[in-house]
Amino acid sequence: MAATALHDDLFAPDVIADPYTYFGRLREADPVHWNPRGELWVVTRYEDLVWLVRHHELFSSAVIKNDRRAPSPPIDPADEPLLAEVRAFRSDQLVEHDRPEHLAMRGAVHEYFTPQAMEGWRPFVRAAVNELLDEVEPRGRMDVLEALAAPLPVRVITQMMGVPEEDRDHLRHLADRLLYINRGEPNRLRLLMEGIEGMIEYVSPRVDERAARPGDDFISVLARAERDGVFTRHQVLVNTALLLFAGHETTMNLICNGTLAFVRHPDQWELLRADPAGAARLATEECLRYDPPVKSTQRIAAADVERHGKTIRKGDRIRWFMAAANRDPRAFADPDRFDITRHPNPHVSFGTGIHYCLGASLARIEGQEVFRALAERFDSLRLETEELSYSPSIQFRSLAALPVAWD
Amino acid sequence: MARMLAIAVDRGRCMGNGQCVFLAPEVFEHDENLQSTVVNPAGAPEDVILKAAAFCPTGAIGVADAETGKELFPG
Numbered sequence: 001m002a003a004t005a006l007h008d009d010l011f012a013p014d015v016i017a018d019p020y021t022y023f024g025r026l027r028e029a030d031p032v033h034w035n036p037r038g039e040l041w042v043v044t045r046y047e048d049l050v051w052l053v054r055h056h057e058l059f060s061s062a063v064i065k066n067d068r069r070a071p072s073p074p075i076d077p078a079d080e081p082l083l084a085e086v087r088a089f090r091s092d093q094l095v096e097h098d099r100p101e102h103l104a105m106r107g108a109v110h111e112y113f114t115p116q117a118m119e120g121w122r123p124f125v126r127a128a129v130n131e132l133l134d135e136v137e138p139r140g141r142m143d144v145l146e147a148l149a150a151p152l153p154v155r156v157i158t159q160m161m162g163v164p165e166e167d168r169d170h171l172r173h174l175a176d177r178l179l180y181i182n183r184g185e186p187n188r189l190r191l192l193m194e195g196i197e198g199m200i201e202y203v204s205p206r207v208d209e210r211a212a213r214p215g216d217d218f219i220s221v222l223a224r225a226e227r228d229g230v231f232t233r234h235q236v237l238v239n240t241a242l243l244l245f246a247g248h249e250t251t252m253n254l255i256c257n258g259t260l261a262f263v264r265h266p267d268q269w270e271l272l273r274a275d276p277a278g279a280a281r282l283a284t285e286e287c288l289r290y291d292p293p294v295k296s297t298q299r300i301a302a303a304d305v306e307r308h309g310k311t312i313r314k315g316d317r318i319r320w321f322m323a324a325a326n327r328d329p330r331a332f333a334d335p336d337r338f339d340i341t342r343h344p345n346p347h348v349s350f351g352t353g354i355h356y357c358l359g360a361s362l363a364r365i366e367g368q369e370v371f372r373a374l375a376e377r378f379d380s381l382r383l384e385t386e387e388l389s390y391s392p393s394i395q396f397r398s399l400a401a402l403p404v405a406w407d
Numbered sequence: 408m409a410r411m412l413a414i415a416v417d418r419g420r421c422m423g424n425g426q427c428v429f430l431a432p433e434v435f436e437h438d439e440n441l442q443s444t445v446v447n448p449a450g451a452p453e454d455v456i457l458k459a460a461a462f463c464p465t466g467a468i469g470v471a472d473a474e475t476g477k478e479l480f481p482g
Contacts, residue, residue, distance in 0.1 A: 050441060054425070110430075114461045346422045350464075353425040360424075360464050 008037040011073060011184045016390050019295055019397070020336070023324035032310045038072055038394075040298070040317040041310075044324035046331035046348070048307060052299070052320060054353045059299035059318060060098050061355060064091040066300045067317060071189075079189040086189055089196050090181070092238040095246075095355060098302075102354065105235075108225035109358065112218060118361035121156065125365055128155045129373045137377060141384060141405035149255035149402075152366060153248050161240065162217030163206065171244060174198045178245035182395040199241040207236055218243060247359050249396055250293040254367045256399045258287030259374065260388070263381050263404060265338045272340060276375035283340035284367035289347035290338045293363075295323040295397050297351065322348045323397065378406040411473035412456060414445045420467035427459040427468060435459065443467070453479075 006025060009015065015022045026033050027044035035042050043049055052059055060066060064087050071083070090096060094105050111117070132151055136142040154172045163171070177195025180188040203219070210220040211227065219240055225231040231239065262269045272279045298319045305312045312318060326347045327335040350357035357363070374381070384403040391398040414434070416427075423441040427434070433450030435443045451459075460468035460480040470480040 050423075054437070054441070106429075110458075110462065114458075115464060115466065116461055344419075344422065350424070352423065354429045356424045356426060356429070356464070364464075 008035050010035065010038055010042075010394050011392055016392055017388075019321070019323050020327055023321045024327060027324045027328060032308045032312070034310070038317075038319075039069060040319050041312055043307075043318060043320040044328075046325040046328035049320045049322065049325040049348055050352055052307075052318065053348075053351060053355070055305075056098065056354050058301065058303050058305050060302045061102070061299060062091065062096050062098055063298055063300045063317065064096050066315070069317075073184045074186065075189050076186045079187065082189045082193050086192060086196070088234075089238055089241075092232075092235045093242045094235075094239050094358075095242070099354070104230050105225075105239075106354075106358070108228070108230045109218075109221055109239075112221050113358050113361060115361040118365055121160075121362065122365050122369065124159060125152070125156060125369045126373075128152055129369050133373055133377060140407070141403065144256055144259050144402040144404055145252065145399060146401070148370065149252040149259075150248075152255070152370070153251035156362070156366065157244055157247050160218045161206075161243070162210075162215055162219060167202075170198075170202070172248075174202065174241075175245045175248040178241060179249050179396070181245075182393055184392040184394070195245075196241070199244070200237050203237050203240045207233070207240075243359075247362065249398060250357075250359075251363055251366050253293030253396060253398050254284075254287060254363060255370050256402045257291035257293065257397060258284070258367060258371060259381070259404070260383075260399070260402060261287055261290055261338050262371070262374075263383050266380065268338055268340045269375070269380065272371060272375045273379070276372040279340060280368040280372040280375075281364075282343055282345070283371055284364055285345045285347065286338060286340045286342050287367060287371070288349040289326045289332070289342070289345055291397060292322050292326060292347070292349035293397060294349065294395060295393075296321045296395055319394070322351070381406055409449070409453060412448050412453065412479070413471045413473040413476075414448045414456065414460075415469045415471075416443045416445060417467045417469070418442055420465045421463075422465050422467075424464050426462045426464065430459040430462060431455050448473070 023044050026042060031045040031048055033042040043052060097105055132148050136147045154168055158168050158171055174195050177191050180192040206219055207223050211223040214220040222231060222236045222239060226233060226236050272283050296319045298317060301312050301314050301316045301318060303314050329335050350360040381404045384405050389400040421442045427443050428437055431451040434447055434456055436446045438444045457470060457480050460470050471478050
């Protein structure tokens with residue numbers, strides 16, 4: 001089988017730089033693939049991904065709680081005492097729960113994130129995008145990440161948390177630390193722990209405040225859920241942190257990866273420029289499909305499952321790759337083509353089913369407003385580097401920088 | 408007696424994200440194309456059905472009063 005000719009290092013530089021080739025080959029040759037090095041199943045076809053995700057009773061989201069294997073890649077031995085605390089933190093995240101707990105927890109925060117409620121944030125997002133771009137436009141160049149993609153989601157989320165503007169930089173620093181979840185560096189637990197402790201310290205007194213004087217912010221929503229017995233205090237703190245980093249890096253990646261796709265496809269950029277307000281909606285969906293912010297997510301098997309002649313055993317880890325499923329020729333015509341008029345575009349970049357991204361509507365609005373504003377302002381964008389570098393993560397598709405210039 | 412609702416899923420819009428199935432499983436199910444289909448328009452209280460419609464990421468669900476035809480969502 002061709003797949004056996006592939007190496008099994010999911011953190012190898014070639015896989016990090018270009019996941020589409022590596023996971024595309026797996027998708028065609030061995031769609032349910034056992035990766036011995038990571039001790040996990042790699043699922044890459046669209047139809048399989050959708051089937052597996054929908055069968056949440058067979059594939060538990062409580063991976064941290066149920067998976068006692070040593071961290072992979074290995075961590076610094078000196079950091080092993082941190083493991084228990086990191087696990088306790090992560091296993092209290094909403095996304096690490098199955099039914100029935102997940103239903104109650106998600107139900108408590110659902111209302112806040114409806115598409116209609118998020119539409120109410122569009123004017124704030126638009127103003128923030130314009131403010132950030134006003135600042136850099138006269139310079140003729142920017143690092144998209146530093147100037148736009150990183151500050152925008154932090155502004156939005158801190159506003160949603162109802163915390164003062166002057167705390168933004170501190171929260172962005174904490175968010176950067178929290179992003180060491182699912183990275184490969186040996187010292188990642190120490191950095192992650194800084195983020196966890198910092199968040200707990202920052203958010204705790206604010207939860208008390210909002211419990212006493214509720215507002216319309218997100219921390220008040222969680223404080224109410226604590227009062228109603230749906231969340232414990234630890235879960236309130238953990239899930240406020242989850243909101244911060246889940247909305248941070250993902251949106252950063254949508255903006256950077258989407259902008260890069262436009263830089264590399266001038267014909268599509270021209271299409272967007274012809275009607276920025278009208279084309280931004282479908283264009284954002286195509287950016288999400290073509291180079292998704294999140295490459296993969298993981299589950300742990302709750303039962304033995306047969307698929308493509310393979311037996312996934314109860315307790316096995318499974319990682320499915322939206323990045324590969326979104327390019328599956330069985331699901332998308334001409335899948336490697338970046339086509340901003342593609343419709344329908346049933347990409348799985350937000351997942352599907354009961355764990356479908358809670359912040360999807362917000363992410364869409366942020367993407368739409370950014371691509372629209374860029375197209376309205378700049379005739380053309382050119383890349384100012386030969387080498388792009390991606391963070392060594394199995395989960396996130398994150399550029400380290402995206403320097404562009406315009407005339 | 409709760410009023411009867413007419414619930415319509417626009418199949419040109421439904422992407423099968425499953426939020427309606429998640430919120431009102433007695434009312435909505437996925438068909439073989441993984442698109443949402445209404446199995447019982449009286450399977451949940453009206454506020455739950457309206458919530459399911461409101462949470463559809465693609466705005467594919469419309470809800471109306473079955474008797475008067477009055478649109479309740481998007482409304």
